[in-house]
Each structure stands twice: as C-alpha cells, then as structure tokens.
Amino acid sequence: MKVLIETLGCKVNYADSSQISSALAENGYILTDRADDADIIIINSCSVTHRAERECRQLVRRFHSQNPSSKIIITGCSVLSESFRKRIQEIPFVELIPTNELPLKFKISNKDPSTFYYNRSRPFIKIQEGCDRFCSYCIVPFLRGHPKSIKKSDIISRINQTLKKGFKEIVIVGTHIMLYEDPETKSDIFSLLNDIENIDQDFRIRLSSMEPYGLSKQNIQLLSNFKKLCAHFHIPLQSGSDRVLKEMNREYTTSDFKNIVLEIKSRIPEATIGTDVITGFPTETVEDFDKTVKFIQSLPVDYLHVFRFSPREGTSAFHIKSIPSQIEIKNRAEILIKISFMKRREMLRKYIGSNMDTVIISNSGIISGLTHNYIKVIFQNCKPQKGWIYNAHLMKLNHDNTVLGELL
Template sequence: MAYKNKTVGIYTLGCKVNQYESEAISEELERRGFSIVSPACVCDAYVINTCTVTAESDRKARQFIRRAIGKNANAAVVVTGCMAQISADEIAAIEGVDAVVGNADKMSCAEIIERLFANGKNEKTEIFITDIKSSPFEKMRIGHFDRTRAYVKIEDGCESRCTYCIIPDARGGIRSKPVEDVISEVTALTRGGCREIVLTGIETGSYGKDLGGIDLADLLCRIDKIEGIGRVRLGSLDPSLIKEDFVKRIAELESLAPHFHLSLQSGSNRILALMKRKYNARQAMAAIELLRKYIPNVKFTTDIIVGFPQESEENFGETVEFVKAAGFLTAHIFPYSKRKGTPAAIMQGQISKDEKSRRLHLLEAVEADVRRGILEAEIERGNVKDVLFETFSDGVAVGHTADFLEVHVPSSRPLHAEIYPIRFISTDGNVLFGEIA
C-alpha cells in the first residue's frame, strides 16, 4: 500500500468497451494501493484511454493528453486505447507522455505506473504495442461499477473490414470471453446489487464465433438463469446478425431489455455497398420488423454516417426516409471522417465539409421529430413503466425504462438504483416527465 497517497485520474474516450476497460484498469490500480480520483483534479498520474474512430476522436485524445500534462508536468502519463494502437509514434512525440500502451496490454497500465513512481518519469517515451491480430482475449474483469448499471465486455475485435473503418486494425479479430467467465462476472455484479448489465463488445453479435458451439443467444439464455438477475441490455448489433431463430430465442428471456442498438450507418443500398456492409436497406428493415414482431414495445437506436464519399442527394434522402420508417428513438449521426489506410479515404467523390454539415443538421431535425412522436405516443397511451433511477439533481430523479426511455420525476430524495412504476405526463421532445404511479 505504498501508493495510498498517490492519485490517478483516468480519461476515457469512445465506446462502452473503453468504459469497461477503464474500470478494469481503475480496479487494478486500486488493488495496488492507488487512489482513483476525477481526472479534472491535479493528479500524480493520468491514464488516457483513447478512441480513433474519427479524426475528431484523435483531436480529443490529443487535447486530453495535453490537458493532463498541463495540470501536472511531473505526473506519470500513460496513453492507451485505439489511437495508441494505431498512432503510437504520434502520441510518443508529445512531450510529457511516459508510455504508450496498445489494446492488447491495457492491464499492464497499473504496473507501468508503479514503475514510473519507483524510477521517475521516463526521459524517452516507452511504447508497448503487441500485434493485435495475434493477441488472445485479454483477461480482465470488474468487481464493482455503479450499482445501477455495469458494462461487461464479452467480445473484442471485428473482422468486417468496412471501407470507412480503422477499428479492425486497432482491435484485431473476433475474440470472445469464455462463457463461464462471463457468467461469473455477471453473477458477482448481480450479487453486489447491480440492477442492469450491459453486454458490450466491438462486434457483440459475433460472440462465440471463435469458441465453437455457442452463440450470443446461448449466452443470453445462461445469463437469464442467474439468480436475482436484473435487466440485461445488449450493446450494438449488426442488422445482418438478426435472424428469426435468434429473435425467437431471446424474445422468451425475462431479463432482456426490449431495446436494440443497430449499427445501420446508411439507409441507401448504394452507400451500404460502397461501405461494404453485410446487408442492404431492405434486410436492415426486415431485422427491425422481425424484432418488433416478437418483442412487444421494442425500441431502437442507431448510428448513421452522413456525407460518405459519392453519397448523392438521392442516397441521403433514402437514409432520411429509412430513419422515419424505422422509428429510431435516437440516432448517433456523424459526418464521414477520413481514416488513413482505409479504402474510403481514397475514394472519388469526397463530400465537402459544408455539405456534410448541412446533411447532419437536416437528419438531426428528422431524428428529433421521430423521437418526439415516439414520446408523445407513450403519453397518449397512458403508459406506466418501471424506471430504474440513476441520477438526482435539483429535486429531479432521472432514470431509464427497460426500453431506454429517459424519464425525469420530481423527488425529495435520490432514488439511485431504485425501480418505481412511473406514469408519463409530458415531454419536451427529448425526455419524458412523469410521476410515481
């Protein structure tokens, strides 16, 4: 416990997988005696867990690295994550960075920080990058998270090779966490009082492909049998993986939240083909209709890229119409971003920044109209739904229903990790306002 007075702040950028991995790093640091504090504090050490999905992600990563160094020039600074895996030399060139750690070695961050405290800051940045393509699933688990919701990483890597995406180079091929390890981790979190488990991965729907004889539905069935299990929510799914047999099996599970995040990317057949996605617009809509057929009150969220190379006004219009027809509760909409080394980066017909911005704002307005319609329908039907509360501020408790509706309720006290039936009264178009029924 020599480090009990040493503080570490962890900046986390990007996806739920990164959030899970940051928590695992945090717990390992705590086991070694360090105190984990907000990265906004002046800390003795910083870990920056980066994302590289877009150029903006890289910019934010550099910003956070420099912010950490600016807070304490003598702090130990370790940078890990997807940008570290892809652009190690670029990060190492930033003065003040002590170590750059790839995705296959994240759990070594605590040991590296220990060594930096023992020996002092490095004169030259150390780089720890393993060939991600030949790396096994890195063993990590979490013992505690927020009591409301915990992320559990069940899979890493992607083999899709979409033309715009650099993540397969940052994360490697599909590697699944062994079933018994997942069950053990989820059981421990449930016994610790966690009310919702979010299963996450880079390509979650591909879970088990490398294990043989098991798939995501099998895993969900096992988790559903855990004593005391609360809600189980799935991370992002590729529409091509949603088949009738899969949907029939998971529709029977009491624990599974009726909310699916589908990584659509575009509603245009032509653009989906240029992206090398594994489905067309008709197949993506069929997946949505299949889930609606078997799972009552199901809600959908999605990711969409606008301004992909060669996207015509007609192609963009097809995406707009798809968003309306699908009825997405929310859509994470991004302007296309060139990633060095990807086929899309050198495609003809690159769209201007101004045009990408125009399409982004137009689609955001459509998304907002769709969401308002969904929320108003909940009120008109007089729905009462269980809400798991997460935060409390200024006399208002905030939580989510199983189908991922955000609900605000006036309260005289925090309702953290409690579940109450809530009657919906009004909406501002983004969230629902209600009262305990």
C-alpha cells in the same frame, strides 16, 4: 498515488476503463475525478473518427495545463494508430501504453471477476472484442483485431458477482456481439443469453449495439423470448442507399434492414430501435442522401446516432477521393439530427402517462433513470439508490425531449 481515468469512444472502452479503475482501486491506488489532484492521468482513447483523436489531443493539453506535474498515459485504440502515434509521440510527459499492457505497467491483476463495476449504475460486461468484417470506412478491425470472445463460464461468473453487489441492470458489450462464440463450447450469443436468462435472480440485461448480420426471423424470435432482455436494440444502418451500402462493404440491403426492424417491432411492440447513420461517405450523392432520408422516414426506428464520414488511413474508403464538401456533410447531418429528434418525440409521447420500471443512472445533480425501452426520465426531490430499479410515473414531455417523472 492518485489516478484519474478519462474515457472516450465506445462502450467497450467504458468496460475496459471500468475494469482498469476497479483493479487500480483494489491495488491501493486512489481514484480521483480531478485532474489537478491526480499524480497519473489515463486517457482511454478512441480512433474511430478524426474528431475523437482531436478530442484526445485537446484533453492532453487541458490536463497538462491543469496539472503540469502529472504524468499522462494514453491507452485504447489511438495508441495502435500509426498517424496518431506520430503526432503525439514527441510530447515528453505523455506515454502511450496499449490497454492490455496496463496491468504490467501498474503491477496489478485485472483477472478478478469482481472488478468491473467501479462507479457505474449499470455495469458493462464485455463478452468479446474485435471484428473481421472490414466495412470500408471502419478502422476497428485494424485496431482491435480478430474477434476474441470471453469464456461463457467467466461471463456468467462476472454477472453473478455483479448481482451480489446489488446491481439490477447489466449491459452486455462488445465490438460486434453477434460474433460471440464461447471459446470452450463454440456456442453462440443466443446460448449465452439463454444461460444469463436462467440465472435465478431479479435483474435485467441490455444489449449494446448489434450489427444486423445474424438477425434472422428465427433469431429475432429467440430474442423476443428472453424475459430479462430490455426492449431496446441499437442496430447500425449507416446508409439508406443500397449503392452506398455496397461501397461501404455492408452485406445487407435496405430491404433486409427494413425486415429486421419490422420483425422486431411486430414481436416486441414496446421495443425502441436506434440506429447509426454516416453522412458524407465518399461518392454519396444528393440522390443517395435523399434515399437515406426517405428510407429512415419510412422506417419505424426511434432515434439516430448521426456520424459525419471521417477518412481513416488504412481503410479502403480512405482512397476514394470524391467526398462531399464539409458544409454539405454538415447540412446532411443536421437534417438527420432533426429527423431523429422528431422520431424520438413521437415515440416518447406514447409513454407519457404510463408507469414504467426505471434503473437509476444518476442520483446526484440531475437525478435520472432509464426505462427498459431506453427512455431517460428525470426526477426531482428524491434520493433513490443508484443502480436500483424503481417503478416511475412518466408525467411530462419537455420541449427538449426530456421526460419528467416521479417515483412511485
């Protein structure tokens, strides 16, 4: 039986897909990347925005037209969204199955700790999922539920298994990794990172997106002491207006955020810091947006992920009706995307001419690697091993912000 898995959304979804695909492969299913070849197509969906849900529906139509005889299973967050279910349920060839019920459906076990790196250059290890902060725009707490952490002993065992396969970079993922709490010892993320640091092997770890809560001076100092930790932090800001942050139920101010960024940059000068920003949150005025622009320009962050506000039924922001017009939201997003491009360019320029270790993320088609501080480097005329780390010379910054390098 041939199965195609398509993933939308966040790194937690990618970690889940990786685990499902590995479990399927170990249980005799054949994984394919061609819809016309698949008996079953699994779409691991995302519900964070309308756009993500629309993309899922478009995928269903596309896959069905490419292969009308294959069965399509939708799993992931959208399956738990009432409005999505209503829209998709009447399609006869589509089945909706929550992620945790897939092993039962396919009669497979996904408990084997060796099963979570399929087809990845950098395995994603999930340490927790769920969140109970209820930011006013966010549907995630309703879909992923309260935070649930994976036992520290299981995480360490998974990392050890992964290292035995020869991988050199591991990405630690979760909905809100700062909420990690070992169910057995009640120890926190820093204790987990300390235990990972003490694994006596040559590898590095990267943290996925991290909420600013808990990033005190003392905790940033702890982070700066971990030698295996990549100097790359993605910390969502969402708005540069304190009034909007309050409306979003984000429990920090722009000044708190600035202190976090400055503290990281002073303790880890090579650190690349990225952030998320939402444009068009209800009640966001021109003045609020101007504050966001000015704040971001003054902040030593290196790139932005820009999201347009998407009202999600069930969240408290869904009921606030004064949303800027779609054209205004689009214009604001474009301004931020340009700022992000320039900031990234400024950061990249500093490293042209230097040698840095890069983990190979693709070794066919466009060959590329990633530095510890999140610079993607393109290589030509070489055949490095995917997932291994090579020293590289960063030669040239192209107009589109890609960096050309050569392996040393």
